[in-house]
Amino acid sequence: MKISFAHIGYATMAMERLLQDLGHEVIPPLQPTANTFSLGAVHSPEFACIPFKILMGTYLEAMERGADALLSAGGRGPCRAGYYGEIHQRILRELGHEPRLFFFWPPYQVPLDTLKKLNGLRGKTSWLQMVRYIKKAWKMMIALDDLEILSHRIRPLETETGATSKAFRQALGYIRQARTLEEIEEASIAGIERLHQVPQDPNREVLRVGIVGEIYVQIEPAANFFLEEMMGEMGVECHRSIFMTNYVRHDVFSRHGDLSARELAQPYLPLNIGGHGQNSIGDVVRFAAKSFDGVIQLAPFTCIPEIVAKSMMPHLSQELDIPILTFFIDEQTARGGVETRLEAFVDMIWQKRALRNAGSRSVFDRAKIPGDRGLAPVSSR
Template sequence: MKITYPHMGSLNMILKTMFEGIGVEVIEPPPTTNKTLSLGVRNSHEFACLPFKINVGNFIEALDKGADTIIMLGGIGPCRFGYYGHVQKEILKDLGYNFNMIIIDPPHGRLIDFLKELSSYFPNVDGKTALKSFLFAVKKMLAADKLEKFLLKHRAHEDRRGITTKIYEEYMKKLDKAQNGKEVDKIVADAMKKIKENANVYRKVQLRVALVGEIYMLLEPFTNMDVSKALNELGVEVTKTEYLSDYLINSAFKLPQRLEFKKNGKGYLERDIGGHGLNTVANTIKYAKLNYDGVIHILPFTCTPEIVAQGIIAKISRDYNIPVMSLVYDENTGQAGYQTRLEAFVDLLYRRRVNAV
């Protein structure tokens, strides 16, 4: 078996750690590029969302490298994500690829059953080895998320543009290669210390922006044109509201955040509409109450849950007097235009803060 999967933030590192830990050969999909996007667009339906198209491109490139098994999450509900694996499988089969597709539904409060289902595809793997590998992968995931949260706050204060990103990327490579928990802890501690040493610019007006929206678009820098980095380089501290660790914990343990989301969304949206639509609405209200300077809504073109949320958060923006900007992405999105919009939005936030003093 030569297994592969789609890119999504640090997912590649986490799944590679888990599968290599149980002795399964991993074929990493090449880093997502314009070539990946082109392959996905060419072989997907025109109105499929951007994450779907990039997944298809990831799979084609990985299959061309020799992968013979694809693992993908499934699901049910209003969001089309539940159909991804099945439709992608048919597309790739029609293209002439010979492979196995493993589609597993998210835990949704049944973590033990989820792990049993996953392990059934690897019958020759010892249960103790599998659990050890899974827990180490989770530790790396938590470490990667902790390091990114630290980066998004401190990179806005760097002395020299680019130095903090370079440090972060250097230590993420070390994290990828880490072989045990102590090594992971040391890497994270060293990275945070080094980032802090190079991020000590004092700003009289310090802006804070929360990023809300669809999880894939928030986690995968290629798809959102690395909006977090662009904001940091404009001197803005960034808070991302979705991380892999949040998704796993909430899915594994009966979605504990759902109660918080419904509470925060009271009066605007109090039920799940699929995808991360409820999260988007609730998080917009949460960070408005925390007096953030602004919210940026990230979504792929044609994403129904996020389109519904987009209309609701426009009302939240008026009610809470907080600027909200939506960035909608597809394969035709241009970097220059979005950078101009970000700069204008940050200028608006700065002027509001100065005038409020």
């Protein structure tokens, strides 16, 4: 079985390890590119959202590269992500592909179906061994998330632009090579050390921005113009609300989702409106409570849960006194527009912070605010 699956951020690597451990030939999914976007858009319903189109493109690219089986997971709750698997399958079939499909649904909803599919994936591996492999992949996922989180903290402090991203890529390489649990542990420590070696200015003042929104466009950097890298290099520490590990904890093995975010959203949006709409609201409240400088909402164009959440943002922004910027993401691949808005947003929250700190710092003093490296264009870095 030559199996492939959806590319979703750096967690992709953990999935690859698991499937290899189970003895399958893995066609590792490629990070989505402009080509993936186009391929997916051509073969998707026009009104489908961008995650759907990217996944479609990724699957088709995998089929071209010889895959004969696909693995994916469907969402839960009232959002069209729940139909993704079904529609993807039909489109693939219309195009003459008949891959073996392992589309998983939340295990508590369909326990038998989940077991059946796991059994299909298991091959000759014993159940016990499979559980061990899954545990190992889970450890790997945690290591990957830890590294990514650390890179978000270090990047705004780096003294040489791009050094953190370089170190991060090297650290990812360590994890990729790790095969056993011990090796993963070791690679994780080595990766963390590697990131700490990045020359930093620990005294630099940085901004803290929270990221909320739909899961795919949050986790997959290729879908959000590598927002966290761009922001990091502008001197902003990004705190993303969704990582693969917390998603698995909250939404795969529980029927409730991220309870804390849902609770925080109660006064504003007491209903689960599907997708991560309610989380977006709750996470804004959380970031505001932690005195963040701003929040960025990432939403696929036409995503209903995020549209509902967005309509509440002006009110939240005012009541909680936190600037919020929304990006609707579609097929555009030009970074220019995103960069312009991000830069303006960063300028704005610097001014807000300066005002809070000093009482009255005019925009002219901005060049002197530590941590601001806004004079060189981001795109030239």
